[in-house]
Amino acid sequence: MATDRDAEVDVELFSIVRVYKSGRFERLTGDDVVPAGVDPDTGVASKDVVIDPNAGISARLFLPDVSCLPHAKLPVLVYYHGGGFCIESPFSSRYTSFLNSLVAKAKVIAVSVCYRLAPEHPLPTAYHDSLAALRWVASHADGGEESWLAEHGDLGRLFVSGDSAGANIAHHVARLAGISGLGTGARIKGAALIHPYFWGEEPVGSETRDRETREKSERLWRLVCPGTTGMDDTLINPLAEGAPGLKGLACERVLVEVAGDDLLRERGRAYYDGLKASGWGGEAEMVETEGEGHVFHLDNPASDKALAFMDRLVAFLNRD
Incomplete structure (x- = not known):
């Protein structure tokens, strides 16, 4: 009752x-589902696969039109969607549309991971699912069960990316891969962190000091990670005291995208600065889009700034 x-x-x-x-x-949002298939605007084909039926991990795969590239091996992008760890999926209209466009322009294979959502599956479940999905992708370095990856994928050119909570996940899987490796010939070349969802107990830079906003941020984090130690938990604040550090990230280059009007902007900047100072030996780049908010490229993908963002991401994935 x-x-x-x-x-x-x-x-x-x-x-x-x-x-x-x-x-x-x-x-309140993010629960729509669109079917996989061939996108008439881009020619990108998509299909849904089950990675681990026992854990409930699945993904939507995206393959560009390979009719003009019959013998090409393509970079592989493992993508983690955003949504505060508690909403959205690879099967929604916004993520299917975004990845159709990205795959068509970058000529990559994308694996958009469906990790289990909080609060039914509280953190660290999403991290475990996401690393398992990355390992499944990497297992195709010398062939494998999924034909699109085995026949068309170059796992020596493997990328991880995500927006918001998905960028947080991309950081952590790159860190964990640096500790334990991927166990195959796969190698992470780059990580693209788009408007990453990081936070902390004390404000950094010009980050908001508004008590109500900060309390809401903490309540959301505690909802999705009820076992947390707080806002300086290293899962949400990779620069906190006692954090594993950024030196061991298992990739050669990192792109950090921030938006000028995003609540999370200062955390992205701090992450970039921390990475540069960590002794990590790769190449780091940060780009700020002024006058735009959180995940603006998903909300208004046809805008000039969203198209410029897309061009940067394509260039990052295609760079040798």
Whole structure:
């Protein structure tokens, strides 16, 4: 039987999830699903695969039109969607559209990972799922069960990327791959972190000091990671005291994208500075898009700034 507490809203967090006094939660967006297939605008084909049926890990694969590239081996991009660890999926219209466009322009194979969502599956579940998916992709370095990867993929040119929470995941899988390796001939060439979801106890730079906004950020984090040590948990703050450090990232180059009007902008800047100072031997680049907010490229993909963002990401994936 429903109670008053079931209907009474406790807090709504950044228009993505609503939490009730009873503890019940409601996702407010990101639950639409579009079918896989051939996109008529780009010629990109997509299909859905199950990576681990026991854990419930799946993915949507994207393959560009290879009719003019019959013998080419293509870079492989493992992509992690955003949504605060609690909404969205690779099967939604916004991520399917984004990856259709990216795959067509960059001529890469993309594996968009469907990791399990919090709060039903609290963190670190998403990290475990995401690393398992990366290892599954890497297992195709010398062939494998998935024909698109085995026949067309060059796992010596493997990239990880994501936006928001997905960028947080991309960082952590690159870090974990640096510790344990991928166990095959696969090698991560680059990581592209788009508007990364990092935070911390104390403000950095010009980051907001507004108490209500910071409390909402903490409540969202505690919702998705109830076992957290707080806002300086190294999962959300990779620069916190006691964090593993950035020197061991298993990639040759990193692109950090930030947006000028994004609440998370200062954290992306701090991550870039920390990476440069860490002793990591790769190439780091940061680009800030002024006058735009969080994941603007998904909200308004036809805008001039979104198209410029897309060109940078394509260039990053195609650079030798």
